[in-house]
Amino acid sequence: MSNDITNGAAKPSRLPARDPDDFEATTSLTPREIVSELDRYVIGQAEAKRMVAIAMRNRWRRMRLDPSLRDEIAPKNIIMMGPTGVGKTEIARRLAKLCKSPFFKVEATKFTEVGYVGRDVESMVRDLMEIGVNLVKGEEAAKVKVQAEKRAEDMLLDLLLPGSRPPESGAVPGTPDAPPPPPDPASTREKFRKLWREGKLDDREVELDVAVQGGPQSEIMAIPGMEDMGFQLKDMLANVFPQKRKRRRTKVRDAYELLIQQESEKLVDMDRVMDIARARVEQSGILFIDEIDKICTGERKGGQGAEVSREGVQRDLLPVVEGCVVNTKYGMVKTDHILFIAAGAFHTAKPSDLVPELQGRFPLRVELTDLGADDFYRILTEPKNALSVQYTALLGTEGLSVEFADDALREIAEVAEEINRETENIGARRLSTIMERLLSELSFNAPDMGGQQVRIDREYVRNALADVREDRDLSRYIL
Structure with a gap:
């Protein structure tokens, strides 16, 4: 017996911790x-x-x-x-x-x-x-993330304080090779760095240049069955025309992410990739x-x-x-x-x-074998992202507290097995249609029910699904 469970844990991992890059x-x-x-x-x-x-x-x-x-x-x-x-x-x-x-x-x-x-x-x-x-x-970008973040932070400070970066080694202040810095630039720059790291500059706006693809933007019509040739031709033309840069005004926190992406692309060796x-x-x-x-x-x-x-x-x-x-x-x-x-x-x-x-x-x-009621019950109870958990969290955003009784989940599992057996067997996906039907009334009225608590038990499930369980023709279309 089986099921299709995603992004959840039916049981704790028994593996030792491993390096994700290994x-x-x-x-x-x-x-x-x-x-x-x-x-x-x-x-x-x-x-x-x-x-x-x-x-x-x-x-x-x-x-x-x-x-x-x-x-x-x-x-x-x-x-x-x-x-x-x-x-x-x-x-x-x-x-x-x-x-x-x-x-x-x-x-x-x-x-x-x-x-x-x-x-x-x-x-x-x-x-x-x-x-x-x-x-x-x-994976390669993750390896250079720290270096990219450091570069992006310095570039962001350059945007916030133009001309505040200390001169490169070898350039003597006051000479033609090194423009005179503003008064006490390091102190001001470090103050801004501290404010940025504390999140106090996130909503300020800066202007920066972002890369945009140059060249023609028209679609290439490929011969049916040979779409990949069209994609390759498009990539080839994109490489022929150099990238253009466009001035863009954005918030500091968004600019930081763009700069990290740009610096990561510079640091990653694409030939090695x-x-x-x-x-x-x-x-x-x-x-x-x-x-x-x-x-x-x-x-x-x-x-x-x-x-x-x-x-x-x-x-x-x-x-x-x-x-x-x-x-x-x-x-x-x-x-x-x-x-x-x-x-x-x-x-x-x-x-x-x-x-x-x-x-x-x-x-x-x-x-692979068909699913039964026991499997459906495990799907509803074991994963961290079980459907019951998902719907409880969604309705909780409206201030509505929903609790699923154990007998309700077993009833839902039995209904799923019954509908699959008598109509079309779609496996674990049947649970989604049943849960949506079961909670449709609550979902509609949730904004007006803030602060209330609703307990879903076996009787609630039977009443909500009574019509489609009794009318097989209706259940074929709804469940």
Whole structure:
């Protein structure tokens, strides 16, 4: 049994504290540690979590082999089967975040073979590389943040007190190389520095130059299926025209953030960023291909139209999954060791409906189970960001105190299971529709109920949801 839990903790972390910049440490987690961390966000689905944990550990093992053997070991790609809302995407996303790996999710239905309107299959590798560059750039910017803040503070003081900066070493005051400073500049400058650090200058305004992109601002119309070529052409033209600077008046606190950003960009070595990002994408990138069952071709006894298009997408995916070189604006990226995780409900299809070559590139298959009332109850109670906590906090901003009784949460869980079973099974997402329906009256009247306390119990839930539970046709549209 499982659920899709985000940004919460179903159980406390059992891992020792790690340096967030230590990429090696985050990728050397044991399978047991990985599963333990995933248990904090996704309840159940033990088999799926064990499978992805082993896949990630195998990457760590591979990097410790002799290079001659290392390149021969291909990742074991995975197919996850199960209905929507049971945690397929969340497992992959949390795994990538845990291991600090570039992660990109794409729907297989966005791709088409040549001749049909859609996206180029290789575009997902370019998107993954873009994510990898931004990920590494953020890490490198964090390393120089202190230095960037110091520079930004000095530049901010220059804006507040023009000409107050002490002369550079080697320049003698009174000579042509060093303009005469104002009376006692250091003292005045340090006073302003103290006022700034105390937050007393935040609302003052200053003028500073900010970079704006020069050159033509018109949109480039790309050929359908070749949008990435249009994006690359746009980037190329942007590099041809130099950046312009525009004078802008802003508050001191906003100017400080802009200056930090500008100084960080100067301090970060983009060549190093691209090299690290490329290596990380190639060695630890994860591409999550959702709705892969939608491009299955049934019995594959020939066909035309949509059947031909779906099989064409599979054959376009094949070389990328097998391993090829994709040209991106950051250089050539090899896909040989990128981990591909495919997912789909597989209600009307099965993995064997994929073309045989693609089946062979996804040797691991795991089925995720449906959610039950017990799982829904855990979703409502265990995470720090459970829906009950979210709604209590939202209504609390109006001065309305809302308390959920335990029997009310169990009733909501039972309703979610019942509606999923009798209408359309959308997994944990059903809880959001039920909670919104349950609290719609309170949400509307909350501004007029400040200072009041409302306790939501089982009877309250039954009365609020009575109409949609009794009328199945109505529940199909509302819940």
